Amino acid sequence: MNERVLRVLEFNKIIELLVGHAATSIGKDFASNLKPKPEINEVIQLQKETDEAAQIIRLNKAIPLGGVTDIRASLKRSVIGGVLSTEECLDVANTIYGGRQVKVFIGNLEDELPILKGLVERITSLRDLEQQIKSCIDDHGHVMDSASQKLRSLRSTIRTLEARVREKLEGYTRTNSKMLSDAIVTIRNDRYVLPVKQEYRGAIGGIVHDQSASGQTLFMEPKAVVELNNQLQEAAIKEKQEIERILKELSGLIAAEEISLYENVTVLAQIDFMNARALLGSQMKATMPLMNDKGIIKMKQARHPLISADEVVANDVEIGKDYTSIVITGPNTGGKTVTLKMVGLCTLMAQSGLQVPALDGCELAVFKEVFADIGDEQSIEQNLSTFSSHMTNIVDIMKHVDDKSLVLFDELGSGTDPGEGAALAMSILDEVVGRDARVIATTHYPELKAYGYNRDNVINASVEFDVETLQPTYRLLIGIPGRSNAFEISKRLGLNEGIIERAKGLIGVDSKSVENMIASLENSQISAEKEYEKAHEILLESEKVRADLEREWNELQNKREALYKKAEEKAEKAINRAREEAEAIVETVRKMKSNVTIKEHEWIEAKKLLQDAKPNLSSKKEKSMQQQTKEKNALKPGDEIKLLTVNQKGEVLEKVSDKEYLVQVGIMKVKVKREDLQLLGKQKQTFEKPITTIKGSDYHVKTELDLRGERFEDALLKLEKYIDDSLLAGYPRVSVIHGKGTGALRKGVQEFVKRHPSIASSRPGANGEGGSGVTVIEFR
Structure with a gap:
């Protein structure tokens, strides 16, 4: 995008707000370099990233990015053999810890967050490296005694020597206090010294390391502690060397993990950048726009992102579907330029992956270029007038504008003769509209009020002005050109009505007709908006009633289902109980059948038990x-x-x-x-011939059982019951129809028949009986 356009539309201020929401220095770098993208796939991906981060904010949660720093420079130094400082090593450890915290946090979220969860999968824990650094360096950036055994020994020696030096010097402060400017032990040039008065220099003896500004005090190292100080210096040098060795070792470990660490930092910066975009959207009460590459802009209740919520006026803006150009007319300070900038800035924000301050469902287009000629940019140095400045910008715009462009003209054709300016404005608009660009232009010229009525793909618009209060409402009215309101304003301000009436007589008939038409359109639109709001309220109430009815219906259905389920469970228990009783009865009958003689009353009693087992x-x-x-x-x-x-x-x-x-x-x-x-x-058809029914003395059952289409287990249960019923009926033989099929059911029937004690023999059906699809059973 053109840098001048970004500056004119104040995109840099959006970037400043975005940078303020980034938690890490590398995230701030990403934010400060954000630019609008011209490719729709890239824009859609950025919008999806922002929306995922916004989902976390909507859950009242925050991504834990604390401790993460930009360690890329330190990584480069470690790779080329540089020794990192304690602070740099500590930053690496803290960044490793921060990355692990972010990975755990996002991994534990239940929401569908494919982009964020895919990013954290790339984070390597590196717990061992973090622990090695933390075991050597404390939270204040000091190398700890535990970093190595040698360092512990050296520091123990240093503490011992310091104690001995202090002990000797404190002896001087007690016995020779009159020779000292102050009874204290201090340090000069890393050596312990005493503040000795000038006149006692010879009495104390030793090495002078420094003197006061007045020269009256000398900072002297007595001879008695020179050797101890020398030993202390040697121990301090060895300590420094050991610390250097430890840091060099840690730097080598960090360099070995350079690829993983660089990837961690890049991922964390990207997550921070996504989170910053979501936080900015939350601050602005913005929503994710639907993006298209067809040049369609459709925003409901859109607000200028840089105007405070207390002052901003929301407007509906639509362009690109029924018309490609909007010409906005109306008085100064009415909000025309703000509307122009709002559309341009929201477009730039959307193409940068930022959410826009509008209602849900807003739609914005991805443009290859956004052009803007806004404001008075006359230059004294270049000796350009206002008109010349505008023309210079417009000439540049005309060189590049095409059907993938959004063009914003503020006060098109102003700064010159009104007649010529209006003609030039219409000619420029014709050219840009002819190239199928999306155009929004503001103007004062009354000639352009009729422009939208005489051109295809062009519509008039205006900013509303309240004559009663003499204040603009800043509401955009699409389809209605603006009117001057000069007579109404003059009347409200107290101008003599006679003067006003004479002025009305001086304007042309056409002008009066146009103004009357505009006034009628304004009244009609205001009335339609009121009716729409009333209808919308009724719709909301209707939807609420419908929702209540649906909820009550669902509750009723749930209760009904619960009752059905309860009844089914009760019936199932009764059936199971009946089945158990029936099995007991059948077993009793089998035992009775094996007796030589069966008494009549025993048969009657068994039948009664079987009938009583039926669920009541x-x-x-x-x-x-x-x-x-x-x-x-x-x-x-x-x-x-x-x-x-x-x-x-x-x-x-x-x-x-x-x-x-x-x-x-x-x-x-x-x-x-x-x-x-x-x-x-119902009466069943026979397999090959009509079913013959044989009746026992007091029992009724058919001589054929058809098992075709039954499940294997169900078929065997039916077969078992049928055999028992047939025995009770006293049949000598029966037929079981099982079909040919895969043979599984036939095999199961034949095995059952072989095991049954009351069956004497069995055979496949003859040609007239159904062949191998039937088994004929002979009872004993």
């Missing part, structure tokens, strides 16, 4: 089931039924009337009303 459903539910059965299933001859009055199974023989059927129950044939019958199963 409520009469209401049973009647409901009967009603559904009557409505949905008409009875036909051959259908299995249950006679409810005696609780016995039977078969329909024929239909007597719509309400009466002839049925056979056991050995009895009776006429029964339809409501006393419950359908158990």
Whole structure:
């Protein structure tokens, strides 16, 4: 982007705010070098990064970036063999720790944050290097005694020698205090000395290291401590050498991890940069814009980013879809230039990955270039007038503008003869509009009020002015050109009405018509906005009522589901209990069958137990089931039924009337009303031939069992029950239809038959009986 445009639109002030939100020095570097990007994919990626960081802020959490510093220069020095200072080594350790904290923090977040979580995956912990540095250097940047055994020994020696030197010198202060300017022990040139009066120089003896400004005090090292001071100096030199060795070793360890450390710093700076952008957006109450490359700008309640929230007026701005150019007219200080700058600055911010101060769902375009001719930039040095300055900028703009450009003209054509200026403004607009650029221009010229009505892709706009208060409202009115309001303002200020009326008579008829039309449009728009606000309130209330109804309906459905579930659980328990009882009954019958003789009362008792094992459903539910059965299933001859009055199974023989059927129950044939019958199963078709029904003395079961389509386990359960029922009915033989298929069900049936004690033999069906798809069973 052109640097002049960035300066004119005050993008540098946005950068200053952004830098203030960065937590690290390298993050501040990233922020200070931020520039708008011309490629839509790059812009969308930046916006996604900012939005992820904003999600963390919305959770009232903060990324822990404390302690992270820019260690890139230190890394370069360590790689070329330089010895890092204690502070530099400590910065490396703190940066390693900070990176690990950031990695843990983001890794523990439950939200979907693919970009941030992908970044922290690149951070290397380097815990060993951090511990080695921290074990040698304390938080104040001092090398600790524990850094090496030699350093510990040297410092112990130094402390011992210092104590001996001080002891000797303090003896002088006690016995020769009259010779001293002050009874203290001090240091000069790294050696312990005494402040001796000039006249006692010879009495004390020793080496003079310094003197006071007046010359009356000499800082002397007595002969008695010269040797001790020498030893102390030697120990101090060895200490320094050992510290250098330790720092050199640490520098080598840091250099060995240069790639990982550089990557850590780069990632942390990027995260800090993302976080700074999100913090700026939060401060401005901004939102993430939807980006497009079609030149469409659509912002609801957009605000200028640099005007305080107490003073700024939000406006709706739309361009690029129905029209590509907006011409804004209206009085001075009405907010035209602010609107122009707001659109330009929000565009630059969006293309830099920053969120914009507008309502959710705002849309902005990515432009290759943003051009702006705003303000009076006349130059005395270059001898340029206001008009010449504007023309110089416009000439430069016209050289580069195309369909990927946003052009902002402030007071187009001003600074010269109004007639010529208006004509020139319209010609320039025609050229830029013809190149399909997006254009927003402000002007005073009344000739341009009609420009939007005579050109395609151009619309008029104005800034609202309150005649009652004589103050601008700063609201942008799209579709309505501005009017001068000169007569109304003059009247409010007290100008004689006669003068005003004469002035009205002097203006042309066309001008009066245009002003009346503009006034009518303004009134219509204000009325429409009020109606819209009222309709919006009603819509919000309706949505609230709908939400309440949906919530209550969902609660009702949940309660209903809970009741159904409870009923199903109860029914399942009853069925399981009945199944257990039925199994016990079948086992009893098997034992009875093995006896030589079976007494009649024993059979009756076993049948009664089997019937009693059925779950006891409520009469209401049973009647409901009967009603559904009557409505949905008409009875036909051959259908299995249950006679409810005696609780016995039977078969329909024929239909007597719509309400009466002839049925056979056991050995009895009776006429029964339809409501006393419950359908158990429709008449089945035979596999190859009609099903033959054989009736025992008091039991009813068919001579064929069809297992096709059943699951394996369910099929075997049905087979077991069918065999028991057939034995009770006294059949000599029965047929089991299992189909051919994969053979799994046929094999399972045959194995079951072999194990059953009451089955004498079995064989595949003959050609007329269904072939290998049927197994014929002979009972003992």
